[in-house]
Amino acid sequence: MTESVTIGVIGCGSVAQNAYLPLIVNLRSQGKVASIVGCDLDPSRLEIVQQRFGVDRVTVDPAEVIDDPTVDIVLILTSMTEHGSLTIRSLEAGKNVLVEKPMAVTLEEGRRVLAAADAAPGRLVCAPHVQLSPDYQQMYAAVAEGKVGRPLLGRARYGWDGPDWSAWFYAPGGGPLFDLGVYNVTSLTGLLGPASKVTCLSTLTRPERVVAGEMIRVETDDTFQIVIEHASGALSTVTTAFGMQKYRGAAVEVYGLEGTIQLMGDDWAPAGLEYWANEVGAWQLIESASSYWPWTDGLAHLVDCVLRDEEPYTRPDQAFHVLEIMLAAMRAAESGQTQHIESTFEPRPPRPRARRGDAHRVHDRVHEDAQ
Ligand SMILES: NC(=O)c1ccc[n+]([C@@H]2O[C@H](COP(=O)([O-])OP(=O)(O)OC[C@H]3O[C@@H](n4cnc5c(N)ncnc54)[C@H](O)[C@@H]3O)[C@@H](O)[C@H]2O)c1
Known part of the structure; x- marks a missing residue:
């Protein structure tokens, strides 16, 4: 059984800094997160997350996160038009993925996300986590x-x-x-x-x-x-x-x-x-x-599912329907x-x-x- 996970965060803007990274730091203090990799096209955001959240490694290239064999979970927190393609690439690379809403911005891309989730070994959790x-x-x-x-x-x-x-x-x-x-x-x-x-x-x-x-x-x-x-x-x-x-x-x-x-x-x-x-x-x-329920709870849930080898409660078919x-x-x-x-x-x-x-x-x- 896996004891702790490495999380790759793609998109280190507002939601990463104000909501998900504080949760990840908390999960790290519980021993559930071993390491954090940060990725953003804007290097100034990477400096901030390294300083404020102790992110271990940073890159401006999402492929370096997606293809990193040590990364267990890819967390996609970019602008919406990037969600679908980054999710598909991460699933195809065998990762567990959490994608912020919406899962994609066109129906065609959403269909491809669902197909990739069906075919891939990793789990896909789609926000929102209500x-x-x-x-x-x-x-x-x-x-x-x-x-x-x-x-x-x-x-x-x-x-x-x-x-x-x-x-x-x-x-x-x-x-x-x-x-x-x-x-x-x-x-x-x-x-x-x-x-x-x-x-x-x-x-x-x-x-x-x-x-x-x-x-x-x-x-x-x-x-x-x-x-x-x-x-x-x-x-x-x-x-x-x-x-x-x-x-x-x-x-x-x-x-x-x-x-x-x-x-x-x-x-x-x-x-x-x-x-x-x-x-x-x-x-x-x-x-x-x-x-004390945080709306970022889907990430804590996904981490637990990976650690316990369980399936998430929420399923991508509803996110596609939405x-x-x-x-x-x-x-x-x-x-x-x-x-x-x-x-x-x-x-x-x-x-x-x-x-x-x-x-x-x-x-x-x-x-x-x-x-
Ligand atoms: N901000 C919030 O309070 C909030 C709350 C809930 C959900 N969300 C969702 O989170 C997502 C991000 O929102 P935000 O407010 O953090 O936006 P933001 O614009 O503050 O941050 C997005 C970041 O993604 C980076 N980025 C864009 N494309 C990239 C790529 N291909 N590779 C790497 N980095 C890339 C940008 O440089 C930027 O730093 C959206 O889907 C939004 O709906 C935001």
Whole structure:
């Protein structure tokens, strides 16, 4: 059995420095990570990660990471248009891979990522990792066990003013749907199952923005309202934008014929659940089981899977399905036509720990309160 892993980080910008490298340093202190290799086209970023995170080796050439026989896991944290090709090359080189969202920016490239993952010996974990959070699992188990009855509607939102550090977020292959709405589409397809149709309206509210100190032209729409029909018959909506300032209230809601369940906070930063059951007749607040849950958890999960020789809980087929929904939503907005979704995925059962522990807390409370 492997005792510790070497991680190669391709792309050492904002998310690497603010989120994944701190996690890797933590995993290193637990003895799970032996060595870290950093790669970025920009050498100044490599200096920063060497100084701040004790990255052992650095290179400006991704091939030096991908072809390095000592690297067990390749972590792809570049701008989005690079994701697909780097993932395919890493899988073909026999690596375990974590790719930030989206897995690719075209359907064709996404198909090639899936095919490479099927053929390769390594594991592929695709962000976002929302389905690993204990609060999501608690909500998912409650929905799967019929605690809200048959789900008919879902709703999710995530937005903020938008990144001000890299212009690629506003170029083709960027935009708030790939960057933010992707969390919501992942949550809703997880909770309500695969989609069969999608329609969408989108607009560009701010055609110019200041990014990294310069005025740039925005080339993608920045505001989206999406409606999804799930194969189960349930309907859901996603609200996402680079321009939202603040919000309060649930991030994700599922309305069933016998109750309603809501995930508070954001789906990437959950803050507990609120639950209505007709048979109880009162709202119940379920405290967060996620207070220390980091949204980068997919990496800790992948490291554990490699060390224990296990398969990851999340599967690339759902990430591909989410990509198809997002691309179809953009086509629907352009054409004014509802789009059919061809791909599907095998829904995962709730994770066993959540079923035994947290999810049953929902059940137990309902019955305690009802008596
Ligand atoms: N920043 C966040 O808070 C955040 C949060 C969650 C997810 N993400 C995702 O993480 C990814 C990166 O986002 P970011 O904000 O860190 O972007 P960023 O622009 O700050 O960093 C990306 C880095 O990748 C490097 N790069 C680009 N192409 C490369 C290549 N071929 N080889 C090596 N290096 C390359 C760039 O030089 C840059 O340093 C995106 O997919 C984003 O959606 C970001």
